[in-house]
Amino acid sequence: MPSKFSSLITKLVKESTNEHGIIDKSLVNNVLVGLKEINSPMHQEILKEFLTEITKTLRFQLVEVEFGSETSKSVMTKLKDKISATISRPLDFKFTTNKSLIAGYRIKLVDDVFEDSVQSRLSKLSQSFTS
Amino acid sequence: MSSITDLIRKEIENLSTDATRTNVGSIITLADGVAKVDGLSKVMFNEMIEFPNNVLGIALNLEEDSVGCVLLGDVSSLKEGDEARTTGKLLSVPVGKELLGRVVDAVGRPMDGKGAINASQSLPVERIAPGIIPRKSVDQPLQTGIMAVDSMVPIGRGQRELIIGDRSTGKTTIAIDTIINQAKINKQGEASGDANFRPVFCVYVAIGQKNANVARTIKTLEESGAMEYVTIVSAPAADNPANQYLAPYAGCAMGEWYMENGMDALIVYDDLSKHAVAYRQISLILKRPSGREAYPGDVFYLHSRLLERSARLKEDCGNGSLTALPIIETQMGDVAGYIPTNVISITDGQIFLEGDLFNKGIRPAVSVGLSVSRVGSAAQIKAYKKVAGKVKLELAQFRELAAFSQFESDLDATTKASLDKGARIVELFKQTAANPISVEVQTSLMWAMQNNFFDSIAVGDVNRGAQSLRKYLETQGKEACDLIYSTGKLEENTEQKLRSAVEDWKRTFS
Structure with missing residues (x-):
């Protein structure tokens, strides 16, 4: 079942990939810093889903x-x-x-x-x- | 030496040199004989999984992001992160006559030190039971050699008859005696050279039992010369729950081979209470939702899919049969427990053994009121049906009257006669272990009882009398028994011969 953040997570994963569509460590770091700065009350949930999605994508790549x-x-x-x-x-x-x-x-x-x-x-x- | 070199050369020549494709995963958690594996996206349900150091597992839980595997064998060498590989094979066990006289584990590996089993065939342990079309009604008897059972709760080939009772009430003894009787009949039939004779091959599955008990059972079977017709599948209490869970299915696959190849087989599951406990343990570790008494929701299906595999097949499907004698241990005689009621509802009847009767010395301690065979007299030879038709009713009346007569000092003649007859039948039915009686002798003994030949003998001497008559019928009075054996009927001339034999015996008995 898609979560309430699914479209946000898709966008964040896209932000973490380089021009070849590969997950880039520095880009992931940028996203993590950005998430920390926003300091949303949903921060933990978003972070968890983002990392799960990144791990999954990394495995597939x-x-x-x-x-x-x-x-x-x-x-x-x-x-x-x-x-x-x-x-x-x-x-x-x-x-x-x-x-x-x-x-x-x-x-x-x-x-x-x-x-x-x-x-x-x-x-x-x-x-x-x-x- | 050259043959070994040739063998190696042949193996090397036949070796596939193509690149292989395997589906792999890695162990995330490992506990109590169960591994949770990440990956294995193409795994099948019940597929064998290969772990390092030749450890095998079975995929039982296919979840969204992991696979739950029960492990078979020594798991001490495994650790988190180890690779798991699919094999593309469902768990199979060797089948065939090569297994006769052998003791194997839940995956068919020999445990008796008698060397490798050179079985040419194997069958998956989990199989779909025969459907409606190939089945046939049970109509051929499977003699247990126990008078109390063969007369009151007859068992037919292809039937599922539950043996139920508290601990130490003689459940295993009934099953073992039945196996011993099959061996006796098989030897007799093979010696007769009868082309139509159908031997019964046996499989005994020991689940969660003490190794000492299994060793004792093997010794009993060997001493009685029955082992050559038996395969023992052992998953003792010291074995991991996965093996205990698999053992009955493995044994069933071995029994099914006989059935599917037009032969008759008997399988004993000793016992399914421990099997349910092993399955509960696995299910809890696999984090499956638990229900009543912490058993998982599919505990009924666990036993129904196993027992449904016993059947009698039609002539055009080979005419084979697989008879099942599952055993259930009750607590304090409570037949209304969860697992007992499940298995009672699956089987075609039950032999209930009472602790009180056992302690009174009435052995086998068959409870007349609670024991039933839903196949009934369809699984009895005509001669036996004729003499044993009313015995269950007579004995049930006796038990009822015996309970009331304790308070009555003055009894009428009819009640007294019923009590007298019942007490004699009880004595007649007393039988020691590993001492099966052939159906023709049982018929003759019942005939003698029904024709009042035991009436002049004191109740306490009836059993001694019956044993003496049995010996006489097996030697001097053999002619009448032979007629019953060959015709299966109790015709007038047979009855005359039987009468004269029993009268002769009566004159010598004191």
């Missing part, structure tokens, strides 16, 4: 990409372009190296994980022996 080894910038850009072309919403990419993958990649998008790594193949093999 974040794409965590893990590689098993150091990867070149060109591969990262190609991957970024390919994912952005598939998903029609602003995305914030975070690239890291996870040596436990041994080789391959792991992409986490909200609560979906796409994975092809040596670690996952070994785990599958171990499961096929034990099941």
